[in-house]
Amino acid sequence: MAVWHVRDFAPDDLEAVVRLDGESPTTDRPAVFRLSEVVAALQAQHPCVVATADGHLVGAAAGRVDGDRAWVLRIGLHPAWRNLGLGTALLSALEQRLRGAGARTVAAVLPEEETGATALGNSGFRPQRGLTYFEKARSVTAQDSAVLSSLGATVPAAGLWGQLTGMADEKQLIERRLVLPLANPELAAEHGVEPPQAVVLFGPPGTGKSTFATAVAGRLGWPFVELFPSRLALEDGLANGLSRRFEEIAQLDHVLVFIDEVEEVAGARNLADPASVGVVNELLKAIVRFRDRDGRLLICATNTVAALDPAFLRHGRFDYVLPVGPPDHEARTALWASYTAKTGAEAAITVLADASEGFTPADIKQAARAVAQATFERTLDSGERARPTTGDYLHTIRHTRPTVTHDMALEFADHTIRYGRT
């Protein structure tokens, strides 16, 4: 009869458990729970038991408790100790601890025939046939995460794109030129399409440039890093700050870098001011280096494309210079439809779209919010559920100054022709 000793995992066992994890598998299929997840569970002191024989670690079973469900993350056996009942013994000790930690259901997901399958069967675990395991990994590797957190990266939700209302032309352009080639690089390459690496979005304030940039990162599942020139300038000069940030960014496989109000960094070089020349030059160099590798996108946004240094917009740096204009009548209708629907109003949305020429999505959002708040207060005051009317909206629209004046709209149209590269 085999002699082993089962006990709780101790921190000193970690190295042996990791080694065992390499020896134990009997199939080529990767484990559902990665080794890093097993180690994280051990470090967080989730239940784990090990078996020793002759002073060597010959088996381990690790679990993790999530509320009243626990997962068996790993059953590992040294090859010489297979088929002796050790797996079953480990599992029984682990199960006891998982139950003690509050688990009502204990579950395991294994490749077929993998080490541990027999032990699970012997211990009363029943296979659930006909289930399919789905997985979607985020494209962030472990070594990336330290860099990402130091850069203040976020991973925007994929659903943001769907929440962008109206703006159908811009949406289509950005989806086709940016999102689809980056999301389907092989298909793009087959067609001789080079996915973009750097683009400029320009247009009046409040048209959704920042929102688009975030939503693109969400669509791609890439981390989003925004660089704030005003903050970088507080380090030892803006040029140094920029160069250091781009060096960190260079370590990442996939990333969307966003610089808002880029004219502050890339405004026409003032030759009398060597610092401003240094900053523009540094950014130009950083863009060239950034373009060295695929799978990354730099988006620069500006309200004043005409103020950018001409060298900045020269070919070879930015793949596209895309206009994001004030919403047209159709886009305004869609925006009003979405906001009025949220309040239960039955407002005449075409009338609202007519009355809000020059409004940006930000203006419409602000006006809709004011009406919603006023209606809410009316309900509180009267005790009866109030609903906003078309008149309420028109009143607020008339008291809102549109961001985009007639002159600005003309200028934007002119800039689209002069600077746009779509």
Ligand SMILES: Nc1ncnc2c1ncn2[C@@H]1O[C@H](COP(=O)(O)OP(=O)(O)O)[C@@H](O)[C@H]1O
């Ligand atoms: N297409 C859109 N649908 C809904 N809301 C939008 C849309 N575009 C912009 N917004 C909202 O308008 C505001 C301003 O957008 P933002 O992206 O900051 O504009 P910009 O960067 O062009 O100045 C944000 O609150 C954003 O949520």
Ligand SMILES: [Mg+2]
């Ligand atoms: Mg913005």
